[in-house]
Structures are given as structure tokens and as C-alpha cells.
Amino acid sequence: MAMAFDVLAQPRSSADVDLLLDEVNASPFIGGWSRHELDHHLETESIRFVYEQEALAGVSAWIVFASGGWCELGPFFALDAFRGRGVGKLVIQIAVETNRDSKRSLYGVTKNPIVKAIFARHGLHETALMRLPLPVMTYLVRKMSPERIARNLRKLNADEHAAHFIALQEAHP
Numbered sequence: 360m361a362m363a364f365d366v367l368a369q370p371r372s373s374a375d376v377d378l379l380l381d382e383v384n385a386s387p388f389i390g391g392w393s394r395h396e397l398d399h400h401l402e403t404e405s406i407r408f409v410y411e412q413e414a415l416a417g418v419s420a421w422i423v424f425a426s427g428g429w430c431e432l433g434p435f436f437a438l439d440a441f442r443g444r445g446v447g448k449l450v451i452q453i454a455v456e457t458n459r460d461s462k463r464s465l466y467g468v469t470k471n472p473i474v475k476a477i478f479a480r481h482g483l484h485e486t487a488l489m490r491l492p493l494p495v496m497t498y499l500v501r502k503m504s505p506e507r508i509a510r511n512l513r514k515l516n517a518d519e520h521a522a523h524f525i526a527l528q529e530a531h532p
Contacts, residue, residue, distance in 0.1 A: 363408065364449060367407070367409075367410065367478060368407060368408075369408070376394075378438070379397075380393075383418075383434065384473075386436070389434050390436055405421050405422060406494070407420075407450075407453050407457075409453075415445040416441040416444075416446045417450045418435065418450060419449075419450035420454070421454045422439065425495075425497075427461075427467075428464060428494065430458040431467065431498070432451070432454045432458070432466065451474065452481070458526075464528045465526040466498075467483060479524075483525060486523055486525055491523055
């Protein structure tokens with residue numbers, strides 16, 4: 360029997376936030392996520408928390424950039440206890456649909472083969488880093504910091520290939 364999920368703009372408790380940050384930062388697929396970054400998503404209303412009954416099951420977040428014409432999808436996360444139950448697909452769908460409804464072009468980057476496949480099913484196509492549109496390249500350069508670079512280097516694995524995906528909206532080439 361499929362369970363219904365509640366999608367909320369705010370976490371139900373601070374313990375949920377602590378649990379989320381612990382699991383996200385242990386993930387080999389996410390470079391890391393700070394409390395400050397999560398708070399920014401809350402302030403900009405660019406995050407959704409997915410619950411099954413009272414238990415946090417996952418999170419969907421995004422960052423709007425380039426004067427609102429583009430959106431970076433993610434991070435997304437399904438907590439370990441909810442993997443294999445459709446939460447991962449749901450959190451990606453939430454970010455994609457929310458931002459498509461706002462007429463934004465979409466950008467995503469991932470090493471996770473499951474996320475790569477879900478992006479493709481949502482119409483995003485893989486593109487080489489050097490072929491990304493200028494607004495995306497500008498955004499990526501601006502968001503680099505010594506802390507972000509160090510976080511990503513700690514999780515670097517030569518066997519994993521980070522793939523960049525985009526989906527253009529007609530109004531935002």
C-alpha cells in the first residue's frame with residue numbers, strides 16, 4: 360500500500376533539520392550542506408520538506424539565479440529509511456515542477472546515477488561543462504568559495520563522473 364506524503368515549506372522541528380544535515384553531509388553524492396545554506400533556502404522559500412506521517416522522509420531545494428531566469432535544482436535528499444519508496448523521485452519532481460511553473464530554465468549537477476536518470480525523464484539533457492550557457496557558467500564561478508572547494512575535494516572520487524544537465528525555457532536561452 361502506497362503511503363501519502365505531506366510536502367511542507369517549513370520543517371516540523373529543529374530535530375528534523377539536525378537529522379537532515381547529518382545524513383546529507385554523510386552522503387557521497389552531495390558536496391555538503393551547511394546550516395547557513397539551509398537557512399537561506401528557508402528565507403527564500405526555495406525548499407520543501409517531505410514527510411510520511413510525522414517522519415521526515417526527504418527534502419527538495421533549489422537556487423534561483425540570473426535575475427530569476429534560471430534555477431539550480433538541488434540539493435535533493437531521501438533519508439536512508441525512505442529510500443526505494445519513491446521519495447527521491449518525488450523531491451526531484453517537486454523542484455522541477457515548481458520551477459517550470461515559474462518559467463525558469465533548469466540546471467542540475469549530480470554524480471548520482473539514479474538522479475541522472477530522473478533528470479533525463481524530466482526532460483533535462485546532459486551537457487559538457489564548457490558548453491553550459493553563460494548565465495550558468497557565471498553563476499558557478501560566483502558561488503565558488505574556499506570552503507565549498509574543500510568540501511567537494513573531500514568527497515572527490517575519481518571513479519564518479521559529475522554530470523551537468525540543463526532544460527531551457529523558451530523565454531530564457
